[in-house]
Structures are given as C-alpha cells and as structure tokens.
Amino acid sequence: MVLRERPEWQFFAVLPKADPVLAVVWWLLLLVRGALPAVFAIAMGWLVGAVQHHNELTGPLVLMGTTFVLLQVLTPVHQAVSANLGSLVAAWLNDELTRACVQPPGIGHLEDPSLAEDLTVAREFDRGQTGPPMYMNVDFTASSLVEMVGGIAAAVVLFGFSWWAPVVLVVAWSATHWLLRESGVWRDRNTPEVRSAQRHADYAYQLAVEPAAAKELRLFGLAGWAVERFTERRRRLFELQYTATRLRERPMIWSLLIVVVANGVVFWALGSAAVGGDLGLDRLVVFAQVAVGVSSIAFGGLNWVLDGAAAPVVAVRKLKPAMAPAGALPGGSRSVSQGPVGIRLRDLSFSYPRSSRAVFDGLELEIPAGSSLAVVGQNGAGKTTLAKLLCRFYDPSSGAIEIDGSDLRDLDVDGYRTRVAAVFQDFLRLELSLRDNVAPGGAPEADILAALADAGASDLASLDTRLATGYEGGTDLSGGQWQRVALARALCAVRQGAGLVLLDEPTAQLDVRGEAAIFDRILTATRGVTTILVSHRFSTVRHVDRICVLEHGRVIELGSHDELMALGGRYRTMFDLQAQRFAAEVDEEGMSYDTL
Ligand code: ADP
Numbered sequence: 001m002v003l004r005e006r007p008e009w010q011f012f013a014v015l016p017k018a019d020p021v022l023a024v025v026w027w028l029l030l031l032v033r034g035a036l037p038a039v040f041a042i043a044m045g046w047l048v049g050a051v052q053h054h055n056e057l058t059g060p061l062v063l064m065g066t067t068f069v070l071l072q073v074l075t076p077v078h079q080a081v082s083a084n085l086g087s088l089v090a091a092w093l094n095d096e097l098t099r100a101c102v103q104p105p106g107i108g109h110l111e112d113p114s115l116a117e118d119l120t121v122a123r124e125f126d127r128g129q130t131g132p133p134m135y136m137n138v139d140f141t142a143s144s145l146v147e148m149v150g151g152i153a154a155a156v157v158l159f160g161f162s163w164w165a166p167v168v169l170v171v172a173w174s175a176t177h178w179l180l181r182e183s184g185v186w187r188d189r190n191t192p193e194v195r196s197a198q199r200h201a202d203y204a205y206q207l208a209v210e211p212a213a214a215k216e217l218r219l220f221g222l223a224g225w226a227v228e229r230f231t232e233r234r235r236r237l238f239e240l241q242y243t244a245t246r247l248r249e250r251p252m253i254w255s256l257l258i259v260v261v262a263n264g265v266v267f268w269a270l271g272s273a274a275v276g277g278d279l280g281l282d283r284l285v286v287f288a289q290v291a292v293g294v295s296s297i298a299f300g301g302l303n304w305v306l307d308g309a310a311a312p313v314v315a316v317r318k319l320k321p322a323m324a325p326a327g328a329l330p331g332g333s334r335s336v337s338q339g340p341v342g343i344r345l346r347d348l349s350f351s352y353p354r355s356s357r358a359v360f361d362g363l364e365l366e367i368p369a370g371s372s373l374a375v376v377g378q379n380g381a382g383k384t385t386l387a388k389l390l391c392r393f394y395d396p397s398s399g400a401i402e403i404d405g406s407d408l409r410d411l412d413v414d415g416y417r418t419r420v421a422a423v424f425q426d427f428l429r430l431e432l433s434l435r436d437n438v439a440p441g442g443a444p445e446a447d448i449l450a451a452l453a454d455a456g457a458s459d460l461a462s463l464d465t466r467l468a469t470g471y472e473g474g475t476d477l478s479g480g481q482w483q484r485v486a487l488a489r490a491l492c493a494v495r496q497g498a499g500l501v502l503l504d505e506p507t508a509q510l511d512v513r514g515e516a517a518i519f520d521r522i523l524t525a526t527r528g529v530t531t532i533l534v535s536h537r538f539s540t541v542r543h544v545d546r547i548c549v550l551e552h553g554r555v556i557e558l559g560s561h562d563e564l565m566a567l568g569g570r571y572r573t574m575f576d577l578q579a580q581r582f583a584a585e586v587d588e589e590g591m592s593y594d595t596l
Contacts, residue, residue, distance in 0.1 A: 383534040
C-alpha cells in the first residue's frame with residue numbers, strides 16, 4: 001500500500017492540520033523523552049567509570065540527575081500536550097465531518113445506507129463507545145512512540161558494542177510485531193458486520209436515551225425491550241471486537257522463542273566480552289542497559305493504539321470524497337431573474353436513488369409565474385417529492401424542470417435557492433431565538449414581525465426568546481406553534497425576495513379554526529409570487545388559482561376548484577367525501593365553521 005494511504009500516515013498527517021505548533025511540540029517532546037533512557041544508561045556507565053578510576057563525579061551525577069528530572073517532568077507535560085492535541089484533532093475531524101455532510105448541494109449522500117454506516121464509525125470516535133476518545137488516543141500513541149524511539153535510541157548506543165548485537169535484537173523484537181500484529185490489531189473493525197452491529201447498537205441507544213421516543217416507549221411498555229435490544233446489540237459488537245482482537249497462542253510462542261534466543265546470544269556475548277576483559281565494567285553497565293532497552297520496540301501496543309486512533313481519521317477522510325459525488329448536483333451558473341418564478345415540468349420522470357419505483361412518469365405541468373397551485377393526491381402520490389425536486393435536492397431521472405424557460409440544472413443552485421422559500425412537513429426547529437428561527441440569514445425586524453403576524457404567531461414570544469427549554473428564559477412550543485414559526489420563516493423569505501413558495505402541509509398541525517384563518521393570510525402574503533401548496537384539507541385549497549390532482553406519477557386533473565367540481569372526477573369525489581366527514585365531525589362537536 002502506498003505510504004500516504006496507510007491509516008497511520010493519515011493519522012500523523014492530521015496532527016499538524018489540527019494545530020501545527022502543538023504538533024511540533026508533541027513530536028519534539030516525544031523524541032526527547034524517547035532518547036532520555038539511553039542518555040541515562042550512558043550517564044550511569046560514566047558514573048561507574050568515574051568511581052572506578054577515581055575521577056570527578058560531578059559531571060556524571062549532574063547528567064544523571066538532569067536526565068532523571070527530565071524523565072519525570074516531561075511525561076506529564078507531554079500528556080497535557082497530547083490531551084490538547086487530541087481534542088483539537090477531534091474538533092478538526094468534527095469540522096471535516098460537518099462540512100462533508102453539509103457542503104454537497106444535494107441530499108442523496110445523507111440518505112445513502114452505505115455512507116450512513118461509515119458516518120456512524122466516523123461519528124462514534126468522540127463518544128468513547130467503540131474505543132477511547134481522541135484525546136486519550138493521542139496520549140496512548142505518544143507513550144507507545146516514546147517506547148519505540150527509546151528502543152531505537154538504545155539500539156543505536158548498542159552499536160558501540162558490536163554491529164550485530166543491535167541488529168539481532170531489533171529484528172527479534174520487531175518480529176513480535178509481525179507475529180502478533182494479526183491479534184493485536186483490530187483489523188476487522190470495519191467489516192460490514194461490525195459496522196452494522198455498531199449502527200444497530202447506536203440506534204437502540206438513541207431510542208433509549210433521547211426524549212423523542214420516551215413517550216411511546218413508556219406507553220407501550222417498551223422500556224425493558226429497549227434496554228434488552230441495546231444490551232444485546234452491544235454484546236454482539238463486543239463479541240465481534242473480542243474475536244478480532246483475541247491473542248492467538250501460536251504466534252505468541254514463536255515470539256517468545258525468538259526473543260529468548262536473540263537476547264540469550266547478545267547477553268552471552270556481553271558476558272564473554274566482560275569476562276575476557278574486552279569490556280570494562282562502565283561499558284558493560286551501559287550496553288547491558290541498552291540491550292534491555294531495545295525491548296521497548298516491541299509489545300508497545302503501537303499497532304493497536306494506532307489502529308484505534310487512525311480508524312476515525314480514515315473514516316472521516318474516506319467519507320468526504322464518498323459523500324461529495326452522492327450529494328453532488330452537476331450544475332450551471334446561469335442566474336435566476338427577480339420576480340415570481342415560472343415553472344414548467346416537461347415529461348418529468350423520477351425515481352429515488354436506489355429505488356426502482358418511479359414516483360413520476362411523464363409528468364407534464366405548467367405553473368405560470370405569480371400563480372398559486374394546490375397539489376392534491378393520495379398519500380405517496382409524490383406531492384412532497386415534487387416540492388423537493390423544485391428545490392433541486394435531486395435531479396429528474398429524465399425530462400426536465402424549467403424555471404423561467406431555463407433548465408433547472410443550468411442554473412446556479414445557490415442563487416436559485418435564495419429565490420425559493422419552503423415549509424416542509426419535517427421543518428427545522430432551531431434551538432435559537434424566535435428572531436433567528438424566522439430569519440436564520442437575518443432580515444429587518446419589521447419584516448420578521450410582519451411575517452409572524454401573517455403566520456398568526458404575533459403573540460408567541462418576544463423575538464429574543466430562545467425556542468428551547470434548557471436555556472435561561474428559553475421556552476418550547478407546541479407542534480402547531482412551531483408550524484406557525486416555520487410558516488413565518490417562509491413568509492419572511494418572501495418579503496426578502498423569494499419568487500417561489502412551497503408549502504407542504506403548512507397547517508397540518510393547526511386546529512381547523514386557525515387553519516382557515518391563516519390560509520387567507522398566506523394567500524394574501526404570497527400574492528404576486530408563485531405559490532405551490534400541498535394540502536390534504538380541501539377546505540384550504542379551494543381558494544388557490546388552480547388545483548392539480550396527482551395519481552400514479554401523473555397529473556390526472558387540473559383546473560380551478562369550480563372547474564374540477566364541475567368535472568365531477570377524482571377531485572370532486574375526494575372533496576365530497578371530506579365535506580361529508582367534516583360536516584359530521586362539526587355536528588358532533590356542536591360547532592359550526594363555515595369553511596366549506
Ligand atoms: P406524498 O407527499 O404524496 O405523500 P411522497 O412524495 O412523500 O408522497 O412520496 C412518494 C413516494 O416516494 C412514496 O412511495 C415514498 O415511499 C417514496 N419516497 C419518499 N421519500 C423517499 C426517499 N427519500 N427515498 C426513497 N423513496 C422515497
């Protein structure tokens with residue numbers, strides 16, 4: 001494998017990116033700490049020689065003392081540097097991951113199951129569920145590398161005795177790496193099976209700890225089930241990890257044999273040289289120490305540590321190029337003109353990525369600039385998909401979406417999106433102030449207040465109230481109140497110049513009275529811009545210019561409310577059905593709303 005592609009290399013390459021100065025300090029401390037034991041051995045030999053020959057003891061004692069103090073002091077300093085560097089690496093990885101997810105203009109990469117698994121691995125590193133967090137990993141790596149450098153420094157000093165002794169020891173101790181590598185390294189961490197177990201464990205964990213599922217888990221007596229699932233998934237994950245990391249006996253025995261023989265030979269040579277009078281006591285003291293010191297090359301756990309540390313780095317770096325094409329929207333640079341947006345769908349066909357089912361098949365539709373259109377149809381007819389295609393989150397499989405006469409794919413996507421405002425069913429709820437929720441990109445206060453009024457949300461909270469509990473003065477909203485905020489966001493965007501508004505069930509969570517009142521206001525606020533409204537409540541769609549009924553991927557009826565009623569087709573059937581049911585409900589509740 002090319003060096004640059006090796007996980008270890010990728011890990012070390014990330015350190016200076018996280019913080020160049022700290023990375024240099026980290027490496028320097030590492031080298032100094034690694035060299036110190038060899039220096040200490042030399043100082044010891046010097047001291048023994050000085051005692052033997054009645055020389056001045058100050059020099060060797062000062063060197064020993066300094067080395068000893070440095071050994072003691074540099075370790076915690078290096079640990080602190082490692083912890084900081086590790087946190088910075090984690091932050092850098094988080095940023096990279098965030099960018100990789102957010103930057104692609106499309107959203108296909110976030111829905112790709114194979115990428116979702118990589119995403120779990122990449123995200124996991126900082127939660128400490130599958131391995132130590134990054135600040136510990138960098139510290140472990142530092143300790144292991146210090147040992148490695150220490151072993152090499154010892155081997156270098158041993159060259160003073162003979163050329164072959166360090167070679168024999170280095171080869172023998174290094175052999176343990178290769179023999180045990182298979183067992184010491186969690187090679188199988190990234191198999192599809194492990195990743196799948198990891199994802200399941202992650203999901204079960206989320207279910208158990210996040211408030212979103214808390215109500216149903218309790219109501220349906222699923223608390224025990226959730227815990228069981230979590231522990232079962234996690235046990236499976238640990239089993240897979242254990243199988244991959246467990247020590248294997250045979251390579252262990254071979255390692256021991258090689259190491260014992262090599263050390264036996266070297267120490268025998270040292271002993272004979274000393275006995276034969278070729279090696280003085282001072283030099284024997286040094287070489288015996290460094291001969292032992294070479295051992296720190298092996299069993300340092302460096303492979304294991306580096307594997308753990310490098311896995312998230314590799315996962316993040318792999319995701320970036322993988323996500324980009326999945327979320328890419330090859331596009332043009334044509335700008336979009338101001339004013340209301342005219343739309344034409346030409347023979348539009350669309351299937352979701354990895355799905356063989358066509359949501360649209362030869363859809364033809366024209367929406368004149370500045371008009372309002374309601375899209376109705378059964379669940380799954382493709383209403384939301386149409387709204388997403390109009391935002392260009394995906395491209396059509398065939399056919400085209402034309403915006404003011406230009407293919408949407410030829411337009412500058414960012415520029416186009418500034419002209420589109422939308423309320424989706426799963427709209428965004430930002431844990432920010434009401435002001436930021438209505439105008440995340442900023443807008444004049446008058447526009448924000450007017451948009452809130454149009455959405456019937458004037459009295460919700462002050463503009464600077466944070467819409468989340470858990471913050472001082474923060475408050476949470478009901479589903480319907482949040483929906484009004486989302487609506488205000490779209491209406492505020494209209495005031496900022498959007499020429500197309502997509503409203504996907506924008507009042508689904510409002511009560512009937514609120515809904516009827518708000519619709520007239522929405523239509524007034526969006527007069528003059530192209531408005532597409534998805535709603536299953538027919539009382540709300542009758543005021544739009546035209547209504548289109550979607551079925552089996554095509555438009556089956558198109559016209560105004562009166563025209564479609566007169567036609568007596570699908571629209572009329574659905575309308576009458578709802579009107580009857582609605583009238584019955586109103587009777588039961590003893591209320592009468594004159595909305596139908
Ligand atoms: P509607 O809004 O009319 O209820 P949608 O546009 O949400 O319908 O869905 C149309 C079809 O596309 C459905 O069959 C649905 O299962 C499918 N679909 C929706 N979203 C996705 C997606 N992200 N990936 C794959 N299929 C999807």
